[in-house]
Amino acid sequence: MTKLLLHRSYKARKPGVILDIPQAEADGLETLGIGEILKEEQPAPKKTSKGSDAE
Secondary structure (H helix, E strand, C coil): CEEEEECCCECCECCCCEEEECHHHHHHHHHHCCEEECCCCCCCCCCCCCHHHCC
């Protein structure tokens, strides 16, 4: 499933709504200019402090 942010109304949903839809449907809606696929945010890597190198 892919998250898509709507720019225009789609299936009685207002612009600005985030839909969780199949990848193929999301690709089609993005191609038509109806929405924008949201990228999954990657978690920030954790810094490990060791010895005197600690900040």
